Amino acid sequence: MKNINIGIFGAGTVGKGVIKTLIDKSDLFFKRTGINIRIKSVCIKDINKKRDFPLENIILTNNPNDILEDDNIDIIVELIGGIQPCKDIIFEAIKRKKHVVTANKELISKFWIDIYSLAEENNVLVFIEGSVAGGIPIIQTLKRDLISNKIQELVGIINGTTNFILSEMTLKGKEFQETLKEAQRLGYAEADPKNDIEGHDAKYKLAILSSLISEKFILPEKIYTEGITNISKKDIEFASKFGYVIKLLAILKNHEDNKIELRVHPCMINKKHPLSSVNSSFNAIWLKGDLVGDFMLYGKGAGELPTSSSVVSDILNLCMEIKQGNYIHINIKENHENILEIENIYSKYYIRLLVEDKRGVIAIIGSIFDKADISINSLFQEDVYDNKAEIIIITHIVQEKNINNALLLMKNYKEILEVENIIRLEDF
């Protein structure tokens, strides 16, 4: 097979980058793959809108069926995003024996088994490199490059919006709301930023990575998720004082007893850890494999060209698979039933309390933590005002349920006015 025809759905930021790249670099790609890759059709909402990519020899349509029903199209590239109409498009494409390249993290994370089962049934491939961490090829790295490893831990900074916000808050000493507005103005956050700042985007991506790693399917709703809206300038300053920075992390830990620990939340990490200096819109994925040991990938997590890098690499690799024939399918048939409940995880904790500024309060706190079987690593009193004081506690490693017990016990003491924040702290 010397010619492969492609149909693309969506010509937004990434779509435009993919279209331009496939056109501009077609000679290079022919040299590398031995295949003429041709964009036959592009499906977009508004066919009259002015586009800044060359339209010669491309059929523009707003009817998905023009691509789906075209027997000469071998691969569809879905770059619309969200569940519908993408789900119908991808399912129909697979049924019509078309291979699929997509960057749709939400769809893949929620319908993994259905999509890959249908793909196997129809003997087509579904490639998803663009769905996690933009230009960082973490999917291929896990699937092929580290195939000899058991992945013991994975910690990712995989959401650009929140990393931009936290980096700005850290570097410029600003509060969350102000920085969010700045991020929206600069295009790093959407008008409705919920999906990013509440951690859902990172959760979808972790669901995909953990399904791939555990070779069992993990629904995103099974992943404990906390966003960054509660992080204040004060927490970032205290973290810094202790040698830590706050990042929104996606964490996977494989336990010896086959349980898997999965969580997305803001977390304090040591300034010496390589992840701590991953700033602004960069993403990084640090992992520990039983053979490779500590390993990290670092790169741009979003944007027209970085995501195009992943999507177009998928297209080229898929073309070479088509040339070879005889596909190897992703073989995940069962759900992961062994996900650790959040109250059973172990971590260190940073706890910021507002208390009455009077003698005996520290003794009360000490006895509560003692009763809850929590060992305190350090305790500081800060910012005394209006007969109130702030107390910062950092614990040793303890199970989360003990922290919850301590919080319950605190309710019995009027001297403890408020639990202002609790942030997990990890020394990976």
Place this chain on the structure above:
Amino acid sequence: MKNINIGIFGAGTVGKGVIKTLIDKSDLFFKRTGINIRIKSVCIKDINKKRDFPLENIILTNNPNDILEDDNIDIIVELIGGIQPCKDIIFEAIKRKKHVVTANKELISKFWIDIYSLAEENNVLVFIEGSVAGGIPIIQTLKRDLISNKIQELVGIINGTTNFILSEMTLKGKEFQETLKEAQRLGYAEADPKNDIEGHDAKYKLAILSSLISEKFILPEKIYTEGITNISKKDIEFASKFGYVIKLLAILKNHEDNKIELRVHPCMINKKHPLSSVNSSFNAIWLKGDLVGDFMLYGKGAGELPTSSSVVSDILNLCMEIKQGNYIHINIKENHENILEIENIYSKYYIRLLVEDKRGVIAIIGSIFDKADISINSLFQEDVYDNKAEIIIITHIVQEKNINNALLLMKNYKEILEVENIIRLEDF
């Protein structure tokens, strides 16, 4: 094909790791590939030496032909290192239609075209992930994961020995010779350390990476190479004062006019660059692609398990290729004829001079640099003693031939006693 038989040459550090991994994880690997991978024979020098891997069901031999002539062996894994007998073994294996996995950077870098041409002729595959940067899967990353990119620059810390030595010198304020001895004692440097400390090991690896990136063959001898034996504690301290660290870097830059710039040498890099904090025996490869932008891989550059990670991943991926059949061969047929001469590169330079401590010397230096058309960024006088002074100069970006001209001009002035060191400085 459900069973694949393997013959392994060499059971040193990496060989042992590969053998143990293939045995211990055979169930997992069957699950992942659908193939029973069996070590049939291992060829070693001394078959009577006690081995700490299980020997049941494995044929031990000291005769390479026992493996090469065995028609039931599908893949040979060469982990001896050096040119001979590896060259004969690999050529003979390919002629007998056996696939090859090797970590032999010297052999691959010197005989790339011969090996890959012969492999294509015999329709077998040669996988080499273990040959560069231990556990870091840079070969697959360049070949597949970033296939859509033109790589514009690549900068690697790809020799563990020199990185260990330079890191120790930096962290502990020690001199080179003392640190080398420590490295030898700890097993980070060989008894004859020349291959590492003079940069040859990094040169072989850069030759492989640059052949892969430029899709033309580059012999290691074409790469300008300088080792780290001239680096003193003093240079490291001055570097630190200016916000830099010294690393042995392997550098590739693709120029617009199709020339390629390749060099291995100690280099000052900014402490803010992610490569600067890659310490001890860790390796890292930072690169810039036209789509992916800035990208970095970080991991263990050597050792039993990290290198086994790459070698065993190669074996598994090769098994899946064998199952698929219809191989895609690496298609490099011509030599790269367009390598930039070192005198034509552009860089910043750190120059440490010993001069007479008297008036007018700085004026002399100023006029020499002016004549040589070199713009000085900063100049410091340090360490005055015995009527001598040290002068440290950091230049703006300039062509290397201008620096050579300045050195020639300096010979005319008895006030300039010695050029103590010149180190390139790069702001990637």
